[in-house]
Amino acid sequence: MQKKVLVTGTSRRVGLHLAKRLHEDGYAVLAHYRSQTEGVQELQKLGIETIAADFDSGEHILDFVARLRRDYQGFRAIIHNASSFTPTDEDLAQAAQQYEQFFYVHMMAPFLINQGLQDRLQGDDEQPADIIHITDINAENPTPRFDIYGTTKAGLHNMTLALAKKFGPSIKVNAVAPGPVLFTESHTDAVRQAMMAETPLAKEGGAEPVYLAVKSLMDNPFLTGVSIPVDGGRRLSKG
């Protein structure tokens, strides 16, 4: 049986694109989702296997790992794309909840899934297996208004380095750090223009450049512990 490429957070946008493109390129994709969306239906119609889980507690994440171990023997790669993105709430009690939510999805889920499937991640003669964390350029140059988001993504960036040391030589662990690839509804026209003005390549990059970075990491047998910014250069000039 072909080894799976597990992609998390495939219900929409970047994750959906990654799952479709990996499938097109001949990988056996296992697409994780939380919400049942048109995107998930689209994946299922393409014949892509899907699996549901909410990464909202240690218990739920451990249950997800147990299901993966029970039902799948081998993984070629794991792409951690699932994420929550909102500005830090000014109400402290709300911020505490937000911290917990972001910690589970950006840090605990990748850690438990990686650790729990380490012995199931298998490369071949030419290639180690791959773990790829989708982080954010905010991990290194934070936006204060999004500090809970940014600090938990920074934790994921640090995990990339720690696990690259821990999981070699059989598994490479790398990160892709997007900048403005897909705006959200919360980005007003003014914010979009301001972001473009401080992006040397002056456009919204789209999901495909994220896929190209993921694929280049998977194709390269001698890269581990690196982070590729996919940001049109925004990290250089972002305030």
Ligand SMILES: NC(=O)c1ccc[n+]([C@@H]2O[C@H](COP(=O)([O-])OP(=O)(O)OC[C@H]3O[C@@H](n4cnc5c(N)ncnc54)[C@H](OP(=O)(O)O)[C@@H]3O)[C@@H](O)[C@H]2O)c1
């Ligand atoms: N878009 C950008 O320009 C940009 C910029 C920098 C970094 N990034 C990073 O790139 C990745 C993709 O970005 P995006 O904009 O496509 O993200 P997105 O639209 O926010 O989608 C996030 C995905 O994660 C899932 N998810 C959220 N919380 C979850 C939970 N508790 N358990 C399981 N799944 C959960 C969502 O599922 P539901 O459908 O159920 O909500 C959704 O499928 C993210 O890691 C993001 O941080 C993106």
